[in-house]
Amino acid sequence: MFITVYAPPPPVIPCVIALVIAAASTDSQCRRIPNILVATGLTGALFVQCWLRGIPAGAAAWLAGAVVGLGLFLPFYLLRGMAAGDVKLLAMIGAWTGPLLVFYVALATSVIGGVWMLAVTARRGQLTRLFVNVFTLIRPAWRGSSIVARGARADSIESVGSVPYGVAIAAGTVFVLLAAAA
Template sequence: MFIPAYAPPAPIAPCVIALVIAAASTDIQCRRIPNVLVAAGLLGALLVQCWLNGIGAGAVAWLTGAAVGLTLFLPFYLLRGMAAGDVKLLAMVGAWIGPLLVFHAALATCVIGGVWMLALTARRRQFKKVVRNIVSLVHPALRGGGVASIESVGSVPYGVAIAAGTVGVLLTAAA
């Protein structure tokens, strides 16, 4: 995977890492990502982006990154494959690190989360359900009762995958 040859300015990476670790830990413990954490992260990102880039450019950088982060995971939420907190968390990450790095973080997150779900599915011996769900999503005519007919094979605290993907991209970009 191509990682940009630049790292975000100095205060951004430590702030993002602290925020995603906090989100991952609450997601593990409570199976939710608190809105107050996401809101504080968004506000902090706006302040830092404006401080680094000026008010106009900072606001645009903040909004662009948040919009890309939101847009990348929104379809998964709409298909009931992801919780709203995960979508909001990636939007917050995007507000901090910008559209290009959040795109890479989302890709890394999907790889990490996908491997994690495959391992979980293998451990639970639920591959037939996964195949039925994928066929149902790919071929809408086979869906029958819509998205609600898809049977869950379990869930994971996806904030952990988002944290791992984000930290991995930030560390790789810094190297």
């Protein structure tokens, strides 16, 4: 079964690509995604959605996309596996693209970011530590208990390093938008 994904209307694709490239650039240089960039993107998305669909439908589409985008990466932030700026960036992308496309963006981003992190971790010689960390985080779920209840807290895990995930989010976003437009 295939799901047909329609490209967003014309002003959306170039605006989103410009915003994610700016976010990736600042994240790779400063290891931060500025709140002003996310706020500007959210505001622009609200105006464009309302202009394209009318105020009630546009505001609803904007909110639905932002909430889905926020919800997709929020658990990783809560487990300290992702920074807040990355979560807010995906919410902004969702406000522009809508719930379905932001889901595909999150999926593509996760694959790109996962492969990138595996490569970086392997280069650092810390693959074993990475797999121990992942097992520590998911083991309580297999046993039907929470991470906190079993004592396996995310802050007790030794980090294997990080990457500027805004770059992976930008790559996933550009991939999905160009694929949808093709």
